[in-house]
Amino acid sequence: GAGVSQSPSNKVTEKGKDVELRCDPISGHTALYWYRQSLGQGLEFLIYFQGNSAPDKSGLPSDRFSAERTGGSVSTLTIQRTQQEDSAVYLCASSAGQGLSYSPLHFGNGTRLTVT
């Protein structure tokens, strides 16, 4: 597609429920990132996938968060047993090559998650 696509654009869920957020990166982009943007905050790195390498999960805030990337393309971020502090905009980005010098990140419009 023309850009990074994320779905749903908005998600309201009850505390304790699980949610799945989806990201379709730009076709051919090998790197995929998930970031979280809380109200009034900057972007917090969550996880990074590069090709078939093991993902960099160093930013995941707890074991309730997980992500996978199937076939090197679509990615799903899963949050189990959601808490109110998980409410944020979850942003996905992709880039074309290994390393930031090859291609900067292209961001999707995000999924706004609200946990009630």
Place this chain on the structure above:
Amino acid sequence: AQSVTQPDIHITVSEGASLELRCNYSYGATPYLFWYVQSPGQGLQLLLKYFSGDTLVQGIKGFEAEFKRSQSSFNLRKPSVHWSDAAEYFCAVGGIGAAGNKLTFGGGTRVLVKP
């Protein structure tokens, strides 16, 4: 660990006036530096980037930024602001190697433009 500080949370500027947004970074090696803009209801858009070479880089929409290694800064400037520049601006740092492939963002500066 890499980090980015944007000291100004909000800036209000009159249309036609100049704008400068501050960014200070901490990074253990040669940094890659970026400025992104997030307009209301839109995704983040890359304004400009610095990898190496000339320390004054030009970007889209009339923006420029200057890399100053001695001050660990990468301030963003625009000589004459337009109303459409009202948005939130994020500075980010990354680098080479596996640890550097992730961008670390500052907290953002929200720019309001007065008519």
